[in-house]
Amino acid sequence: MEKFLLIIREDLSKLKKWDQEERYDGIRQMDSWVKSLAQNGNYISGDALHIKGGYVSKDQVLSDGPFIEAKEGVSGIIFMGAKNLQDAVSIAQTCPLVKTGNMAIEVRPLMEVKDIREFGDEERPTGS
Numbered sequence: 001m002e003k004f005l006l007i008i009r010e011d012l013s014k015l016k017k018w019d020q021e022e023r024y025d026g027i028r029q030m031d032s033w034v035k036s037l038a039q040n041g042n043y044i045s046g047d048a049l050h051i052k053g054g055y056v057s058k059d060q061v062l063s064d065g066p067f068i069e070a071k072e073g074v075s076g077i078i079f080m081g082a083k084n085l086q087d088a089v090s091i092a093q094t095c096p097l098v099k100t101g102n103m104a105i106e107v108r109p110l111m112e113v114k115d116i117r118e119f120g121d122e123e124r125p126t127g128s
Contacts, residue, residue, distance in 0.1 A: 001081040003044065004088040007106040008076035010097075012051055015075065029096045030076075037080060042091060046078030072104065085109055 018026075027048075037043035051073070054061060082088035088107045097103035 002084060002088075003110040003112070004080050004082055004085070005108045005110055006046070006078040006080060006088075006092055007074055007108065008048075008078070009072040009104045009106060010075040010102065012073040012075070014102075015051065026097060026102065033095050034078065036094075037078070037091070042080045042082060044079040044081060046076065046080075048076040049074060051075075075103075079110075 015023075030048075034043060034046065080088065080091070082091055085107065088109075092098065092105040092107050095103065095105060098105055
């Protein structure tokens with residue numbers, strides 16, 4: 001089984017406007033979905049993220065977010081196993097908040113140590 005990172009993306013400005021019941025409803029739906037992933041043997045780990053945080057680059061540190069000039073922001077992550085990328089995408093499509101259009105999920109395969117070691121330690125031309 002391959003490992004994948006599901007990057008949960010939501011409209012952060014919309015989330016800030018939700019009342020407590022709307023937030024809890026979304027949490028309940030996600031909790032139920034994640035439990036189904038665990039029951040099927042796909043779930044490895046994951047968590048929701050606070051809207052606040054920090055963004056660090058060479059020239060700046062931002063700490064009031066959102067950090068990317070985009071409508072959507074990362075609101076959580078899930079590590080899961082699946083047969084392959086197509087299977088992982090199919091599983092992500094079963095998320096109830098994706099089905100209602102309140103969330104998007106980016107599915108990314110993880111590189112294993114053996115994949116990284118295939119690059120080796122030798123010097124390479126940089127292309128410049």
